[in-house]
Amino acid sequence: xxxxxxxxxxRAISRNMLRSFLTVLGVxxxxxxxxxxxxxxxxxxxxxxxxxxRLGTNTLFVRPxxxxxxxxxxxxxxxxxxxxxxxxxxxxxxxxxxxxxxGTATVIAGGANHSSSVIGTNNDYxxxxxxxxxxxxxxxxxxxxxxxxxxxxxxxxxxxxFGATNPVGQNIRVSNVSxxxxxxxxxxxxxxxxxxxxxxxxxxxxxxxxxxxGTTTISSIIxxxxxxxxxxxxxxxxxxxxxxxxxxxxxxxxxxxxxxMSQIAAAMTGxxxxxTGLLGAVAAVSLLVGGIGIMNIMLVSVTERTREIGIRLAIxxxxxxxxxxxxxxAVMLSIFGGVSGIVAGLALAYGVVSFLGVPFxxxxxxxxxxxxxxxxxxxxxxxxxxxxAAQLNPIxxxxxx
Amino acid sequence: MTLPPIITFRQVSKFYGHxxxxxxxxxxxxxxxxxxxxxxxxxxSGSGKSTAMNIIGGLDVPSSGEYLFQGxxxxxxxxxxxxxxxxxxxxxxxxxxxxLARTSAVENVExxxxxRGMDHRERRKRAxxxxxQVGLKGREGHTTQELSGGQQQRVAxxxxxxxxxxxxxxxxxxxxxxTKTSAEIMELITGLNRDNxxxxxxxxxxxxxxxYGKRLLRFVDGHLASDQAxxxxxxxxx
Numbered sequence: 001x002x003x004x005x006x007x008x009x010x011r012a013i014s015r016n017m018l019r020s021f022l023t024v025l026g027v028x029x030x031x032x033x034x035x036x037x038x039x040x041x042x043x044x045x046x047x048x049x050x051x052x053x054r055l056g057t058n059t060l061f062v063r064p065x066x067x068x069x070x071x072x073x074x075x076x077x078x079x080x081x082x083x084x085x086x087x088x089x090x091x092x093x094x095x096x097x098x099x100x101x102x103g104t105a106t107v108i109a110g111g112a113n114h115s116s117s118v119i120g121t122n123n124d125y126x127x128x129x130x131x132x133x134x135x136x137x138x139x140x141x142x143x144x145x146x147x148x149x150x151x152x153x154x155x156x157x158x159x160x161x162f163g164a165t166n167p168v169g170q171n172i173r174v175s176n177v178s179x180x181x182x183x184x185x186x187x188x189x190x191x192x193x194x195x196x197x198x199x200x201x202x203x204x205x206x207x208x209x210x211x212x213x214g215t216t217t218i219s220s221i222i223x224x225x226x227x228x229x230x231x232x233x234x235x236x237x238x239x240x241x242x243x244x245x246x247x248x249x250x251x252x253x254x255x256x257x258x259x260x261m262s263q264i265a266a267a268m269t270g271x272x273x274x275x276t277g278l279l280g281a282v283a284a285v286s287l288l289v290g291g292i293g294i295m296n297i298m299l300v301s302v303t304e305r306t307r308e309i310g311i312r313l314a315i316x317x318x319x320x321x322x323x324x325x326x327x328x329x330a331v332m333l334s335i336f337g338g339v340s341g342i343v344a345g346l347a348l349a350y351g352v353v354s355f356l357g358v359p360f361x362x363x364x365x366x367x368x369x370x371x372x373x374x375x376x377x378x379x380x381x382x383x384x385x386x387x388x389a390a391q392l393n394p395i396x397x398x399x400x401x
Numbered sequence: 402m403t404l405p406p407i408i409t410f411r412q413v414s415k416f417y418g419h420x421x422x423x424x425x426x427x428x429x430x431x432x433x434x435x436x437x438x439x440x441x442x443x444x445x446s447g448s449g450k451s452t453a454m455n456i457i458g459g460l461d462v463p464s465s466g467e468y469l470f471q472g473x474x475x476x477x478x479x480x481x482x483x484x485x486x487x488x489x490x491x492x493x494x495x496x497x498x499x500x501l502a503r504t505s506a507v508e509n510v511e512x513x514x515x516x517r518g519m520d521h522r523e524r525r526k527r528a529x530x531x532x533x534q535v536g537l538k539g540r541e542g543h544t545t546q547e548l549s550g551g552q553q554q555r556v557a558x559x560x561x562x563x564x565x566x567x568x569x570x571x572x573x574x575x576x577x578x579x580t581k582t583s584a585e586i587m588e589l590i591t592g593l594n595r596d597n598x599x600x601x602x603x604x605x606x607x608x609x610x611x612x613y614g615k616r617l618l619r620f621v622d623g624h625l626a627s628d629q630a631x632x633x634x635x636x637x638x639x
Contacts (some may be wrong), residue, residue: 164503313558316487319484321516
């Protein structure tokens with residue numbers, strides 16, 4: 001009986017193929033938009049997360065202020081050399097403690113100049129951020145102390161300033177600081193956020209503080225736990241040490257944060273939840289419009305087929321059976337819309353994703369949801385016309401022309 | 402023990418409208434039809450013959466009085482029960498054939514069986530038998546548009562009898578057909594009554610068509626003006 005009904009519904013739909021297609025276009029577009037946006041969004045998130053996890057889950061970021069959406073960190077006190085020293089001496093289980101100051105400066109060598117990100121840190125930064133050197137060496141102890149200038153440059157900077165020649169041993173000028181290149185970083189490429197990680201110049205913190213930043217403070221600290229050491233333990237050790245050093249009374253909130261990558265990733269996804277919500281609202285509106293389209297055409301269909309309905313009622317179709325017939329037709333229509341929308345959305349997403357160079361991550365949840373939702377649309381908006389059909393008076397319906 | 406009549410009207414009335422404008426389509430009709438009868442109903446338009454047919458067919462309900470089917474009062478029936486009465490006991494043939502457009506003959510005939518939930522193969526088998534019975538063997542696959550008026554009415558008759566109904570209700574079955582085709586259709590209906598024992602109730606406004614019935618009812622202004630037995634000419638011939 002169900003198969004029978006489905007066959008009938010299909011016949012009614014295919015008889016007016018163009019009309020059926022136009023009817024469900026609203027649903028198609030709504031579903032396609034949602035699927036495409038969610039899939040592209042997932043791909044971007046996946047890329048960011050892959051990037052973050054490559055940095056290691058044993059990496060902790062210590063920053064002043066609370067970090068996350070809606071939190072201002074500019075007011076909080078920055079760190080200093082003694083904080084770094086205290087962490088190095090008092091927290092166990094760390095393999096790298098890297099202070100980090102960051103700025104942007106014009107880098108000049110010979111006739112070429114290039115604007116690049118300039119980082120002041122120590123050799124631990126290379127460990128914590130998993131950087132290898134393709135040429136040269138790390139900083140020496142005297143360079144680290146700031147008594148001798150030295151720079152390690154990223155591949156992009158090397159290419160821009162030196163072309164084919166070997167930069168090691170040559171001088172560059174970073175914001176009027178003359179600085180010999182001692183090493184070149186191995187290529188890393190783009191980050192998940194889309195910026196060029198190789199476009200960087202690394203120098204000892206002291207040099208950066210004095211000559212670039214004009215400060216004695218430190219804006220953040222990157223920690224890397226030893227293998228087998230729980231980051232949660234390191235995290236709480238660092239937190240209690242810094243609370244003590246920053247004299248935060250018991251019961252007061254931290255004015256700094258220690259986060260690992262997964263927490264930062266979670267905070268980032270937190271912002272996308274809002275976007276997803278908005279997206280959902282847009283989708284709901286477009287599906288509502290699509291549903292009204294289906295209801296409209298089903299009402300037209302019921303009127304057109306009044307006589308047919310009369311015949312069916314006269315020869316023994318129950319109200320329920322006529323209702324089911326029209327309901328199945330509406331649901332079938334909207335499911336066609338939903339499925340076409342899913343296919344179109346995935347195709348669109350595939351195109352966009354290829355263009356952006358992020359992975360194609362189709363979410364089965366959203367696909368199932370879109371499918372279920374489109375079926376529900378047919379059910380809800382098909383019910384009224386179907387009921388109207390089922391409740392027709394057979395005598396009048398048979399007279400209808 | 403005698404079986405109750407298949408159709409009984411007890412003081413059946415049907416009114417339309419209110420107050421001054423009330424139309425008495427049927428005015429206290431008493432009627433009884435026994436299984437196996439062939440009843441012709443005649444009367445000018447507005448005489449109540451179609452209303453009577455609709456009530457017999459369970460498509461309409463009396464305003465007052467009682468309609469009994471096989472001795473069972475139907476006044477308590479809801480819409481679904483009346484549908485089931487039609488489905489299991491009645492077959493309909495209409496003036497305008499009322500076949501589904503763009504649908505093959507055999508599918509049209511199968512339709513009442515679909516609603517009975519009969520499985521596909523059994524349905525097809527019975528539909529083909531019914532089509533053969535009305536002389537349409539070989540035209541099963543033709544769609545409604547590909548058939549002549551007479552052939553369409555044959556399909557409609559096959560659809561009405563495929564469920565083995567107790568009563569065949571024919572509303573102006575020859576109204577849209579020429580004389581020769583009308584005679585063929587009437588022979589078919591007469592045969593169903595004679596050979597299969599199907600009770601036939603037929604509304605018509607043509608005397609020669611009404612003459613095929615064994616009993617003639619005449620309706621005038623909602624009243625039963627006459628009710629007489631008829632002897633068929635060809636019964637004498639045979």
